Amino acid sequence: MEAFGLLLHGFAVLLTWKTLVLMMVGLVLGIFVGVLPGLGGPNGVAILLPLTFTMDPTSAIVMLSCIYWGALFGGAITSILFNIPGEAWSVATTFDGYPMAQQGRAAEALTAAFTSSFIGSLVAVLLITFLAPMISSFALKFGPPEFFAVYLLTFCSFVGLGREAKHKTVISMSLGLLLAGIGMDTVSGNLRMTFGSPELLRGINFLVAVIGLFGISEILLTMEERLALRGHAAGISLRVVLGVWKDLPKYWVTLLRSSFIGCWLGITPGGAIAASFMGYNLAKRFAKEPENFGKGRIEGVFAPETAAHASGTSALLPMLALGIPGSGTAAILLGGLMVWGLNPGPMLFVEHKDFVWGLIASMYLGNVVGLVLVLTTVPIFASILRVPFAAVAPMIVVSCAIGAYAIQNAMFDIWLMLGFGIVGYVFKKIGIPLAPFTLALVLGNRAEDAFRLSMIGSGGTLKVFWSNGLVSSITTLALLLLFWPVIDNLLGRVGWTQRARAPSQ
Amino acid sequence: MKAAIALATALCGTPAFAGWEPSKPVEIVVAAGAGGASDQMARMMQAAIQKNNLMKQPMVVSLKGGASGAEALMYMKSSEGDPNKVLIAYSLIYMLPLSAKIPFNWRELTPVSVVALDQFVLWDNSAGPKTVKEFVAAAKAASSPFKMGGTGSKREDHVLTVFLEQKTGAKFSYLPYKSGGEAATQLVGNHTEANVNNPSENLEVWRAGQVRPLCVFDKERISYTSKVTDTQSWADIPTCKEEGVDVQYLMLRAMFLPGKVTAEQQAFYVDLFHKVTQTAEYKDYMEKQALKPIFLTGKDMVQFLEADDALNKSLMTEAGFVAK
Numbered sequence: 001m002e003a004f005g006l007l008l009h010g011f012a013v014l015l016t017w018k019t020l021v022l023m024m025v026g027l028v029l030g031i032f033v034g035v036l037p038g039l040g041g042p043n044g045v046a047i048l049l050p051l052t053f054t055m056d057p058t059s060a061i062v063m064l065s066c067i068y069w070g071a072l073f074g075g076a077i078t079s080i081l082f083n084i085p086g087e088a089w090s091v092a093t094t095f096d097g098y099p100m101a102q103q104g105r106a107a108e109a110l111t112a113a114f115t116s117s118f119i120g121s122l123v124a125v126l127l128i129t130f131l132a133p134m135i136s137s138f139a140l141k142f143g144p145p146e147f148f149a150v151y152l153l154t155f156c157s158f159v160g161l162g163r164e165a166k167h168k169t170v171i172s173m174s175l176g177l178l179l180a181g182i183g184m185d186t187v188s189g190n191l192r193m194t195f196g197s198p199e200l201l202r203g204i205n206f207l208v209a210v211i212g213l214f215g216i217s218e219i220l221l222t223m224e225e226r227l228a229l230r231g232h233a234a235g236i237s238l239r240v241v242l243g244v245w246k247d248l249p250k251y252w253v254t255l256l257r258s259s260f261i262g263c264w265l266g267i268t269p270g271g272a273i274a275a276s277f278m279g280y281n282l283a284k285r286f287a288k289e290p291e292n293f294g295k296g297r298i299e300g301v302f303a304p305e306t307a308a309h310a311s312g313t314s315a316l317l318p319m320l321a322l323g324i325p326g327s328g329t330a331a332i333l334l335g336g337l338m339v340w341g342l343n344p345g346p347m348l349f350v351e352h353k354d355f356v357w358g359l360i361a362s363m364y365l366g367n368v369v370g371l372v373l374v375l376t377t378v379p380i381f382a383s384i385l386r387v388p389f390a391a392v393a394p395m396i397v398v399s400c401a402i403g404a405y406a407i408q409n410a411m412f413d414i415w416l417m418l419g420f421g422i423v424g425y426v427f428k429k430i431g432i433p434l435a436p437f438t439l440a441l442v443l444g445n446r447a448e449d450a451f452r453l454s455m456i457g458s459g460g461t462l463k464v465f466w467s468n469g470l471v472s473s474i475t476t477l478a479l480l481l482l483f484w485p486v487i488d489n490l491l492g493r494v495g496w497t498q499r500a501r502a503p504s505q
Numbered sequence: 506m507k508a509a510i511a512l513a514t515a516l517c518g519t520p521a522f523a524g525w526e527p528s529k530p531v532e533i534v535v536a537a538g539a540g541g542a543s544d545q546m547a548r549m550m551q552a553a554i555q556k557n558n559l560m561k562q563p564m565v566v567s568l569k570g571g572a573s574g575a576e577a578l579m580y581m582k583s584s585e586g587d588p589n590k591v592l593i594a595y596s597l598i599y600m601l602p603l604s605a606k607i608p609f610n611w612r613e614l615t616p617v618s619v620v621a622l623d624q625f626v627l628w629d630n631s632a633g634p635k636t637v638k639e640f641v642a643a644a645k646a647a648s649s650p651f652k653m654g655g656t657g658s659k660r661e662d663h664v665l666t667v668f669l670e671q672k673t674g675a676k677f678s679y680l681p682y683k684s685g686g687e688a689a690t691q692l693v694g695n696h697t698e699a700n701v702n703n704p705s706e707n708l709e710v711w712r713a714g715q716v717r718p719l720c721v722f723d724k725e726r727i728s729y730t731s732k733v734t735d736t737q738s739w740a741d742i743p744t745c746k747e748e749g750v751d752v753q754y755l756m757l758r759a760m761f762l763p764g765k766v767t768a769e770q771q772a773f774y775v776d777l778f779h780k781v782t783q784t785a786e787y788k789d790y791m792e793k794q795a796l797k798p799i800f801l802t803g804k805d806m807v808q809f810l811e812a813d814d815a816l817n818k819s820l821m822t823e824a825g826f827v828a829k
Contacts, residue, residue: 139690140690142694184573186573186657189573189604189657189660189826191575191607201571201607202571202576347709457650457680457697
């Protein structure tokens with residue numbers, strides 16, 4: 001109960017008019033940067049960071065973390081309305097969110113996204129509040145083999161649980177892995193596949209690829225099919241919101257599962273991005289009618305958003321306790337902490353209680369205020385769909401280009417984005433799924449490094465992936481998921497899963 | 506070329522005169538990722554300049570850590586003549602062109618000043634051996650690979666590891682991580698046996714009692730005597746030479762402008778960073794991160810860079826890290 005007392009103390013630190021105003025300002029700014037595709041959380045926080053230098057650390061971090069929450073909420077808006085994910089973890093939200101918007105259920109999808117974001121972060125904050133010390137020691141258990149096992153688990157769950165043809169998933173993933181290899185190789189210190197071009201030194205930025213693959217390709221498709229955004233502007237009313245909320249209890253299993261996955265991967269340093277994909281895939285696997293996923297099922301929005309926000313929130317814990325940022329935005333917040341003279345690490349919780357618990361309390365308040373704020377502004381965002389396509393499309397392309405450019409201030413990235421737009425278009429036409437490609441692009445490098453470091457450390461034996469309870473259980477689970485279709489089939493033959501299948505027959 | 510720089514810097518060695526001033530925000534380019542030692546230093550400078558009103562235009566930190574920092578070097582190289590970008594450099598300016606054949610030469614940039622020297626310390630887990638002697642004995646006796654963590658491949662940490670091997674006869678498996686912070690937590694989690702992090706990278710885990718400093722790779726002890734942990738100060742760490750392992754390495758932290766800027770522009774920054782080194786923020790930062798204070802500019806700086814370049818080159822060659 002010590003945590004409870006400290007939390008109350010945190011609220012006391014926080015409940016001043018000044019901090020509450022800063023919180024609102026931060027949230028509004030955050031939603032704005034979140035809505036601009038590609039600008040997103042990391043850039044928004046980076047631009048606004050110097051504003052906070054003159055504030056005291058607690059006010060500064062409250063404002064910055066509210067920008068972060070705002071951007072997380074805002075990212076869902078573009079994913080659903082335009083099929084353009086702002087952050088890596090919004091990618092999975094587009095799978096069902098965008099089809100829902102096309103069917104005129106944009107408001108419903110947005111409400112679902114915001115509500116599940118709220119639930120996800122709430123669960124994660126509760127976890128942080130009560131388990132902070134234990135979790136940081138759990139994160140320390142992760143060495144290279146454990147990291148690799150987690151990445152393997154994510155890849156395997158894609159192949160094993162995905163609905164698409166397996167060979168297409170593998171093709172898409174391999175292409176992503178190939179592109180992830182471009183640039184400097186940390187393990188050998190050599191350049192790979194840069195062909196002497198200084199532009200390729202950096203490697204291919206994940207966000208640039210995502211903006212092209214999803215945003216630009218969608219514009220191309222729409223142009224080909226018909227010159228209109230396929231959504232009807234949905235009027236949001238209290239009725240829609242309440243309707244979605246009334247149905248919430250039906251999906252408690254999905255929400256709980258996704259929160260759990262999110263928290264678990266969020267505190268696994270670097271695992272936050274994988275969370276939304278896994279949340280989505282598992283929801284699909286355990287659904288009664290998995291074939292409806294990707295066609296606008298509300299569960300397909302609940303699952304990834306809950307997981308993404310649970311992981312986004314719990315990712316702040318390794319940042320504070322260990323100094324390992326779980327996401328781009330967390331990395332910039334980390335830079336901020338150092339400016340204010342706060343060094344993240346185990347001593348932060350001991351020496352700067354006011355700061356840490358003020359921040360945790362701001363997570364509670366920021367989320368509640370943020371939810372109200374986004375819900376009341378949904379009609380404004382949903383009305384974007386009423387604007388003629390001919391007017392919106394150029395604006396989307398321009399803001400995509402700005403977003404792609406802003407990530408590294410490189411003109412080359414705009415060309416790259418356009419290139420990926422064409423790749424995305426072709427992939428959609430020939431039915432190759434984009435998600436495994438993007439996943440491989442973002443995790444490929446880390447998976448490779450983790451594998452090679454494990455090999456250096458173990459002297460080259462694969463036994464290291466079964467060397468302790470933690471790593472063996474993750475590796476085994478990964479292999480089980482990879483071969484799940486085969487296992488499922490075998491179990492089906494012996495009649496084990498007959499009952500589960502009955503409803504669909 | 507070299508003569509031109511020497512001449513330009515000689516002209517600016519005198520205190521700055523009211524002349525050129527930046528007319529738009531100044532970008533401070535960091536050749537490393539967020540939260541690393543360079544980033545922390547850049548943020549300190551940004552705050553020091555802003556709080557003490559040292560410059561009218563704001564300063565923004567721009568992280569260009571891609572390709573192990575090569576991104577920042579190429580960025581500076583291609584910004585020829587642009588006086589609104591200043592690089593916060595470290596020994597990668599010598600090493601990257603050698604190991605990865607990056608087409609870059611620091612002589613193409615305009616040197617401003619050397620602002621600090623960074624130390625390297627040999628650390629192990631606080632549950633591990635207590636002295637360098639015991640540590641070396643443990644490494645020699647280990648049956649499985651004895652793991653040394655570090656940042657990047659064929660760079661400072663890797664070079665130090667090779668020289669430790671040469672001087673002690675022990676064998677290490679070097680694990681290249683992406684950042685010093687990662688190397689620190691991996692040591693705390695017992696996934697590696699040791700690392701050679703900079704003081705700033707291991708400071709927090711040391712204060713938490715999770716790692717132990719064994720020796721510092723310098724010819725003299727660190728000068729700061731105020732207590733960092735309950736019992737120890739930076740000055741309490743013995744030098745590696747005292748402990749019988751004669752390996753020394755210091756890393757520069759220096760500011761550079763792109764090539765082909767005017768002497769007036771260069772003079773402005775020499776003066777600016779000189780003022781920065783006088784601020785309380787800078788002094789506080791130096792002590793906290795156990796950096797060695799130094800301020801070199803003009804001819805002195807070029808001389809220092811040439812000598813340092815030669816030293817790094819010979820170390821890299823000896824370690825076998827120069828790409829053919």
